[in-house]
Amino acid sequence: MFEATHVVPGGGVQAWAEPDPSQPAVTELADGVELRVLEERGQWARVEGSNGWTGWVDAGRLVARGAPDAIGAGTSPPPPPSGFVATHVVPQGGMPAWDVPDGSTPSSATLQSGTQLRVEERQGGWARVEGSNGWTGWVDAGRLVQVGATGAPVFAGMGAVPTPPQRCPSCGGDWGPEPWVCQLCGQVNGLATGLRLSSAGKRFGGVLLDVVLSVLTLGIGWLIWAFAIFGRGQTPAKQILGMRVVRVPQQQAASWGVMFVREIVAKTLIGFLVPALVGIVLLFWLLWDKRRQQLWDKVVDTVVIDDPLNALQPA
Numbered sequence: 001m002f003e004a005t006h007v008v009p010g011g012g013v014q015a016w017a018e019p020d021p022s023q024p025a026v027t028e029l030a031d032g033v034e035l036r037v038l039e040e041r042g043q044w045a046r047v048e049g050s051n052g053w054t055g056w057v058d059a060g061r062l063v064a065r066g067a068p069d070a071i072g073a074g075t076s077p078p079p080p081p082s083g084f085v086a087t088h089v090v091p092q093g094g095m096p097a098w099d100v101p102d103g104s105t106p107s108s109a110t111l112q113s114g115t116q117l118r119v120e121e122r123q124g125g126w127a128r129v130e131g132s133n134g135w136t137g138w139v140d141a142g143r144l145v146q147v148g149a150t151g152a153p154v155f156a157g158m159g160a161v162p163t164p165p166q167r168c169p170s171c172g173g174d175w176g177p178e179p180w181v182c183q184l185c186g187q188v189n190g191l192a193t194g195l196r197l198s199s200a201g202k203r204f205g206g207v208l209l210d211v212v213l214s215v216l217t218l219g220i221g222w223l224i225w226a227f228a229i230f231g232r233g234q235t236p237a238k239q240i241l242g243m244r245v246v247r248v249p250q251q252q253a254a255s256w257g258v259m260f261v262r263e264i265v266a267k268t269l270i271g272f273l274v275p276a277l278v279g280i281v282l283l284f285w286l287l288w289d290k291r292r293q294q295l296w297d298k299v300v301d302t303v304v305i306d307d308p309l310n311a312l313q314p315a
């Protein structure tokens with residue numbers, strides 16, 4: 001006599017032959033399938049279906065029978081297991097994982113698309129990741145999808161904060177406190193040795209050069225040139241000066257779309273519209289000032305009056 005204790009929530013759950021997410025899932029259980037939990041191990045539950053089939057699933061995703069959530073598909077995502085906060089997920093199509101960061105050795109596992117991972121360490125293009133069950137392995141860092149990466153691209157940080165190395169592989173000095181960048185030479189963590197931040201002088205020089213090129217080509221020439229090379233993470237000045245805009249988590253040159261937002265949308269907003277608004281607020285201060293003072297009136301404590309009869313004319 002089969003008596004179900006749980007049901008599969010909306011969206012279904014994946015099932016494994018063994019409680020090991022580094023192995024491929026063997027099947028997907030559909031929404032509403034009734035199950036009996038036979039055994040729990042960590043976050044895993046061994047379940048049995050009404051036909052005698054058994055397998056392992058993420059216990060946190062099962063809905064207890066008779067619980068309000070069991071009705072309808074309005075299920076919320078399961079709370080993350082305590083202590084484990086995923087930073088990345090496995091992309092569409094899954095990806096291989098290795099025991100060691102060496103692609104010349106055979107991979108040791110295949111991770112299922114959507115598996116949640118936490119990046120523990122980076123080495124060159126490799127990332128050591130941990131699964132919610134404590135499994136760890138090495139994967140191609142460039143293929144991982146950052147959790148929440150689709151949400152807020154404009155002010156998103158650089159993703160999971162890496163552990164800074166003790167010694168800089170580029171200059172050999174102390175890496176310093178900033179996890180992303182060597183404070184001595186500007187080597188960027190996660191990029192190949194020798195890929196360093198451009199100097200501040202070169203950055204400002206690049207802006208000036210872009211402005212000069214833009215004026216010389218009446219704007220339109222610069223735009224045509226820029227649109228042709230945005231896809232390489234460059235502007236005309238950056239191309240001439242050998243600089244490139246890079247998205248560090250992806251370890252790739254910024255895409256055309258990213259460059260368009262950076263160079264055209266964000267620069268227009270931050271470089272012109274925001275300063276113009278600030279300027280208007282500063283220059284028209286008297287409009288909302290109770291003493292009709294401008295800010296420079298406040299500096300020297302003055303107001304401005306009408307004095308047609310020269311009442312306050314110094315003798």
Ligand SMILES: [Zn+2]
Nearest residue numbers: 168171182185
């Ligand atoms: Zn360095």
